[in-house]
Amino acid sequence: MDTSLELRIHALMVGARVLEEQLIAMTRSGDGYFWIGGPGEEAFNVPLGLLVHKGEGPAFDYLHLHYRSSATLLAMGAAPIDTLRQMRSVATDPYSGGRNFVNHYARHDWNVVPVTPTIEVQYAQAIGTAHVQRRAGGEGITIVNGGDAGAAEGDFATSLVWSSRPGQELPILIVVANNHYGISTEQRTQWAMSDIASRAEPFGIRHARVDGCDPRASYAAIAEAMAYVRAERRPFCLQADVSRLHGHSSSTGGGLVAERDGLLEYEAALIAEGKLTGEQAAAVWDERRRALKADLETVRGEPFPDPSTIHAHTFYEGEVR
Amino acid sequence: MATMAQAIRLALHYGEENLGVTDVFGEDVGPPLGGVFTCTQGLRTAWNSPLDERGIVGMATGIALAGGRPVAEIQFCDYMFNAIDLLKLAGNASWGSNGAYHLPMVVMTPVGSGIHGSMYHSHSVESVLTHIPGWKVVMPSTPLDAYGLMLAAIEDPNPVFFLPPKALLRTKGEEPIPGEPEDARELHNRIDAPLGDRSQWKPDWPEVGRHLVPIGKAKRMREGRNATVLTYGRLAPVCLEADKQLRAEGFSFDLFDLRSLVPLDWDAIVASVSRTHRLLVVNEDTEVTNFGEHLIRGVIDRAFGELEAAPVLCAGADVPGIGMAWSLEAASVPQLPNVIAAMRALAVAPAREAGGRGFLELPTRLARYR
Numbered sequence: 222m223d224t225s226l227e228l229r230i231h232a233l234m235v236g237a238r239v240l241e242e243q244l245i246a247m248t249r250s251g252d253g254y255f256w257i258g259g260p261g262e263e264a265f266n267v268p269l270g271l272l273v274h275k276g277e278g279p280a281f282d283y284l285h286l287h288y289r290s291s292a293t294l295l296a297m298g299a300a301p302i303d304t305l306r307q308m309r310s311v312a313t314d315p316y317s318g319g320r321n322f323v324n325h326y327a328r329h330d331w332n333v334v335p336v337t338p339t340i341e342v343q344y345a346q347a348i349g350t351a352h353v354q355r356r357a358g359g360e361g362i363t364i365v366n367g368g369d370a371g372a373a374e375g376d377f378a379t380s381l382v383w384s385s386r387p388g389q390e391l392p393i394l395i396v397v398a399n400n401h402y403g404i405s406t407e408q409r410t411q412w413a414m415s416d417i418a419s420r421a422e423p424f425g426i427r428h429a430r431v432d433g434c435d436p437r438a439s440y441a442a443i444a445e446a447m448a449y450v451r452a453e454r455r456p457f458c459l460q461a462d463v464s465r466l467h468g469h470s471s472s473t474g475g476g477l478v479a480e481r482d483g484l485l486e487y488e489a490a491l492i493a494e495g496k497l498t499g500e501q502a503a504a505v506w507d508e509r510r511r512a513l514k515a516d517l518e519t520v521r522g523e524p525f526p527d528p529s530t531i532h533a534h535t536f537y538e539g540e541v542r
Numbered sequence: 543m544a545t546m547a548q549a550i551r552l553a554l555h556y557g558e559e560n561l562g563v564t565d566v567f568g569e570d571v572g573p574p575l576g577g578v579f580t581c582t583q584g585l586r587t588a589w590n591s592p593l594d595e596r597g598i599v600g601m602a603t604g605i606a607l608a609g610g611r612p613v614a615e616i617q618f619c620d621y622m623f624n625a626i627d628l629l630k631l632a633g634n635a636s637w638g639s640n641g642a643y644h645l646p647m648v649v650m651t652p653v654g655s656g657i658h659g660s661m662y663h664s665h666s667v668e669s670v671l672t673h674i675p676g677w678k679v680v681m682p683s684t685p686l687d688a689y690g691l692m693l694a695a696i697e698d699p700n701p702v703f704f705l706p707p708k709a710l711l712r713t714k715g716e717e718p719i720p721g722e723p724e725d726a727r728e729l730h731n732r733i734d735a736p737l738g739d740r741s742q743w744k745p746d747w748p749e750v751g752r753h754l755v756p757i758g759k760a761k762r763m764r765e766g767r768n769a770t771v772l773t774y775g776r777l778a779p780v781c782l783e784a785d786k787q788l789r790a791e792g793f794s795f796d797l798f799d800l801r802s803l804v805p806l807d808w809d810a811i812v813a814s815v816s817r818t819h820r821l822l823v824v825n826e827d828t829e830v831t832n833f834g835e836h837l838i839r840g841v842i843d844r845a846f847g848e849l850e851a852a853p854v855l856c857a858g859a860d861v862p863g864i865g866m867a868w869s870l871e872a873a874s875v876p877q878l879p880n881v882i883a884a885m886r887a888l889a890v891a892p893a894r895e896a897g898g899r900g901f902l903e904l905p906t907r908l909a910r911y912r
């Protein structure tokens with residue numbers, strides 16, 4: 222990996238972290254109600270976003286993400302201010318017009334399908350976009366991402382069964398971001414197996430486990446898995462061990478918890494390797510924080526959704542897109 | 543004349559050839575069976591899925607998200623309950639994304655009783671499905687309407703539930719589908735899969751034409767004066783027969799097959815109640831939180847002053863299941879005698895007096911219409 226990419230990953234990880242910290246602060250300043258997001262998953266989510274073939278339609282990748290995927294969106298080029306908009310539920314929120322929780326994206330031009338609070342359902346929907354891509358050929362693949370606890374839902378089994386039907390295998394990258402908790406419940410108290418991705422084994426689905434706190438290892442693992450899915454048009458199941466640095470959500474306080482911090486580890490490594498100085502690193506953090514403060518002021522001036530619009534888009538009335 | 547199952551098959555064939563249908567799928571939907579009710583035999587895009595209703599709805603959603611046009615089948619509506627949140631998500635994709643996405647998808651699932659289906663092949667689900675915003679809901683009672691509603695459902699850019707009544711799938715209609723061969727034998731020979739080995743079989747499709755039943759338009763089956771009767775599905779032909787018998791007694795009913803439950807044809811309903819001043823709703827779902835209650839409330843909102851007797855719901859008993867024994871089924875969901883009794887009772891009820899203390903109380907429970 223060349224140094225410019227390493228530094229780009231670092232800057233994106235910082236941007237994602239600072240964004241999440243800003244969102245948490247917004248729950249306390251009255252700029253939003255509920256926070257849920259992905260601090261602690263940046264080391265995996267930034268490489269994922271960088272490796273996506275971004276675009277619209279089956280020739281490009283479909284993303285079925287979860288509410289901890291902010292770093293993936295930023296790495297794809299999303300504007301941080303749009304996430305502040307969704308946090309404050311203003312009408313300018315491009316993902317849901319003030320209708321959904323923060324970090325619940327939907328972007329048609331990037332094949333980012335609507336993120337939902339309903340755990341694991343994206344695994345049952347992802348098979349459909351992958352099915353269309355199987356038929357279309359080409360290099361477009363489907364990527365689905367969710368947590369470890371949710372993998373107990375039948376929808377996870379659905380993704381394994383449907384993506385490996387003999388002769389009908391799907392070009393899908395099935396990701397499990399394993400932070401070892403579902404809200405307060407420790408994974409080891411509910412699961413006899415720790416390697417969730419190995420559930421793919423009896424289906425003949427290739428699988429791997431990666432340190433999701435290490436961006437370089439994650440980049441390599443995702444690139445390898447994607448190359449396989451793109452070329453072979455077959456499923457791959459990738460488990461990433463990640464952290465949950467501010468707990469589950471604002472409902473559990475949103476305070477910092479003592480877990481491994483992949484971003485700080487990575488930054489220290491880049492400095493030790495002589496690729497970044499301490500001052501340069503500090504400047505990246507400062508610049509992102511300053512920019513977000515300005516963004517927040519902008520968003521504070523934007524209107525909330527007009528109550529007369531509650532019925533808009535219940536049904537679509539135009540031509541099929 | 544085509545049966546309703548044949549009509550659905552012809553509509554799906556038309557949809558594949560002319561309306562861009564990309565996938566017709568579900569449990570046993572593809573060859574060799576072509577659907578437990580034969581609705582999908584011989585279709586070019588039909589395929590068999592794993593036995594997984596959540597996966598079926600999720601697959602349909604994903605296909606629609608990626609620009610395909612799926613028609614997915616839940617084999618019996620009785621087995622759609624484990625897919626409710628995936629159905630909800632399909633219904634809220636457009637609203638929740640503020641219009642960024644919309645899902646042109648059809649979920650077809652046979653509904654209702656009347657096939658000796660006992661506890662788990664007799665459910666009515668319209669009260670549940672109409673409670674999932676973002677979906678349109680249609681239910682045919684004739685083969686031609688099944689054909690026209692299916693084409694409309696396929697063309698619609700939103701998720702649509704297509705709910706053929708199980709008990710009517712093998713019945714023939716009185717109006718032909720455009721392009722259907724006149725001789726029913728010929729149609730059978732051309733599009734019904736043979737018994738035994740089907741591996742070499744291909745249907746010989748007739749050139750069927752475009753015929754759309756607009757979603758949201760009720761059908762006035764009979765004109766009459768004693769009361770407005772709103773029904774749909776299996777009970778539509780039952781209400782027709784009841785009306786016929788009661789005409790011999792001098793009564794007549796303004797009889798509607800709603801065909802579309804979401805959206806509803808309120809204009810037709812209100813216009814009729816304003817003529818007859820009485821309302822009966824007939825369906826076979828369990829009576830508590832029944833879709834008919836919504837119809838009655840909607841009429842009260844729109845035309846309370848027109849009513850001269852309390853509106854009546856003739857619906858299924860509030861029981862956890864339909865019993866296997868015919869005596870139990872007949873006591874649980876409205877049958878012809880119950881419908882006749884309900885229609886006659888409403889027709890002869892004295893009108894509310896001007897300035898009187900309220901509405902005449904009519905029995906609303908099935909058990910009272912014996």
Ligand SMILES: Cc1ncc(C[n+]2csc(CCOP(=O)(O)OP(=O)(O)O)c2C)c(N)n1
Pocket residue numbers: 289338339340341367368369370371372400402403404469
């Ligand atoms: C179907 C469903 N059940 C329960 C919940 C409530 N809930 C929200 S997040 C969560 C835990 C999810 O844990 P996991 O899948 O490991 O993902 P994580 O939040 O840890 O990333 C629960 C139980 C929900 N949103 N959806």
